[in-house]
Amino acid sequence: MRLTSRVVFQFFMSLLVATSILSLKQSRGFLSQVPLTISDSSSQVDEHFRDDSRNKTLVIITGTLRGGEKTWNTLYENVLDLNQADLALLLGAKPEKEKNSSLYQRAKYLWEFPEYSDWTDALNLITNNDTKWHVLLRHAFEVEQGTVGGGFYGGCKGHPGSGAIIFWIRWYLSNIIKEHSLHLKYDRFVLTRSDHYYLCEHDLSELDPNEVWLPSGEAWWGFTDRHVVAPAHKFLDVLNILPPVLQNPNYYLHYRKYNPLVRKHNFVDYPSAVNPEMIIKMRWAEDGIIPQYFGRTMFTCGVKGDGTRWRGMSGLRLEEGVYLKYEDEYKEAHHTCFDRNLTKALARHGGDPIV
Numbered sequence: 001m002r003l004t005s006r007v008v009f010q011f012f013m014s015l016l017v018a019t020s021i022l023s024l025k026q027s028r029g030f031l032s033q034v035p036l037t038i039s040d041s042s043s044q045v046d047e048h049f050r051d052d053s054r055n056k057t058l059v060i061i062t063g064t065l066r067g068g069e070k071t072w073n074t075l076y077e078n079v080l081d082l083n084q085a086d087l088a089l090l091l092g093a094k095p096e097k098e099k100n101s102s103l104y105q106r107a108k109y110l111w112e113f114p115e116y117s118d119w120t121d122a123l124n125l126i127t128n129n130d131t132k133w134h135v136l137l138r139h140a141f142e143v144e145q146g147t148v149g150g151g152f153y154g155g156c157k158g159h160p161g162s163g164a165i166i167f168w169i170r171w172y173l174s175n176i177i178k179e180h181s182l183h184l185k186y187d188r189f190v191l192t193r194s195d196h197y198y199l200c201e202h203d204l205s206e207l208d209p210n211e212v213w214l215p216s217g218e219a220w221w222g223f224t225d226r227h228v229v230a231p232a233h234k235f236l237d238v239l240n241i242l243p244p245v246l247q248n249p250n251y252y253l254h255y256r257k258y259n260p261l262v263r264k265h266n267f268v269d270y271p272s273a274v275n276p277e278m279i280i281k282m283r284w285a286e287d288g289i290i291p292q293y294f295g296r297t298m299f300t301c302g303v304k305g306d307g308t309r310w311r312g313m314s315g316l317r318l319e320e321g322v323y324l325k326y327e328d329e330y331k332e333a334h335h336t337c338f339d340r341n342l343t344k345a346l347a348r349h350g351g352d353p354i355v
Contacts, residue, residue, distance in 0.1 A: 056187040057085035057204060058109075062169050065091060065098055067195035068303035070321050072103050078198035078297070080106070083205070085190070090173055103194065113172055119155035119164045126171055126246050133246040136253060152279050163276040166225055167242040174239040189235045192227045196298040197322055200337035204229060212238060212289055215296040217332050222277030223284065223291060226300065234289065241283045295336035299329040 059079060080087055088109035104110065116122045120137070127133055137153055154161025155168075170191075177183050188209060207213045213229040230238045245252045284291070301322035318324055 055084050055086045057083050057190065058088055058182065058186045058188075059085045059190040059192065060088045060090060060173065061103070061192055061194045062090045062173065063092075063166070063193055065101065065103065065194050066303070067197065067301055068322070069102055071195060071197045071301055071303070072101070072106075074198040074298075075196070076102075076106065078200060079190070079202045082201055082203060085204075086186075090169060090176070111173075111176060113169060116155075118157040119168060120157060122168045123156065123164060123242070123246060126168070126243050133249040136245070136249050152276055154276075161276075163279075164242075166276060167279075170239040171242050174236050177236065177239075183232045183235060187232055188229065189232065190227075190229050191238075193300070195300050195302060195325070196227065197301045197320060197333075198298045199320075199333045200297050200340055202297045207294055208292065212284075212291045213294055214291045215298065216293045216336075217296055217328055218326065220275055220277040222275070222279070222281035225276045225280060227298065228291075237287050237289060238284070240287070241280060244283065244286075245279070295339070296329065296332045297336055297340075299333040300325045 059075075079085065086108040087103075087106050088111065089103060089107045090111040090113060092115045093112050098104075114122075120134075123133070124131065137156055137159070152161075152163040153159040154163040155165040173191075183189075188204065190204070207229060210231055212231075212234055214224055215227050218224045218226060228238060301318070301320070302325050303322055318330070324330055
């Protein structure tokens with residue numbers, strides 16, 4: 001009997017699918033235990049934008065898609081293209097229409113994490129469902145009432161903000177990186193968000209490649225959680241915020257009193273409620289991570305239709321065509337970029353005044 005090419009094609013496709021399903025069922029790694037969608041979309045990206053043989057930096061956007069195409073174009077120009085960097089997205093499950101965005105088309109790696117109505121369930125995965133750490137939730141709820149700060153457990157039932165979500169995603173990301181040995185493929189990582197508008201070049205070649213770098217400002221008694229640049233050999237430690245806290249709840253319950261690092265880094269004067277920035281500073285101090293700072297070149301913005309778990313955008317539409325979110329960020333980014341542009345302009349004219 002003669003087989004048509006269509007029949008042969010269908011036979012081999014069925015065989016391929018069956019083999020893939022068997023391989024998936026046999027997987028016993030971390031990523032087989034938690035719902036996850038992973039794909040390498042490098043074939044979808046125009047090679048005009050990226051030469052994989054040279055790209056040693058991976059920029060990772062986590063959380064929610066915000067900011068819009070105008071904002072993302074500044075990422076392409078002032079971060080990805082400038083630094084010959086690859087892009088990865090680690091986002092919650094999205095409607096199909098959002099997957100038509102240029103970010104999805106540009107990304108080399110597309111990862112999705114599950115959403116939870118109560119992120120306490122997600123945090124339980126870190127401790128293999130050992131709930132002893134729930135004492136931290138009860139304590140945090142008590143001290144957050146009427147105090148400045150808070151938000152570290154944001155996303156857990158009864159707690160405002162998104163702190164728990166941010167750090168759970170970082171734990172999730174660390175497992176993806178280890179599972180796929182990305183810390184061996186790339187020399188440097190940039191962990192950031194989708195709603196950063198880059199006013200001018202974020203040139204990584206100006207930053208010591210062996211150091212952890214943060215943009216200036218928005219520290220809130222600790223270290224900002226919105227953007228970090230780290231070498232590959234330190235990146236997993238940079239991400240390792242939540243597991244030690246949940247696995248040692250009694251130690252962290254009254255960390256101001258018992259931890260000498262807290263006194264050394266002036267935590268005694270901080271608000272009684274714990275915010276994400278404070279926890280980052282404490283955990284990094286424990287692991288010996290001392291970040292350096294660069295002049296801020298980006299600001300957080302919004303466009304109509306953006307969702308948020310913490311603070312929405314203002315009603316002020318900026319000259320860049322987006323809406324203001326944090327005034328201090330915006331001013332500092334403009335200050336940094338004005339100085340840089342002026343310096344470059346003077347250099348082009350041999351340092352002489354421009355007339």
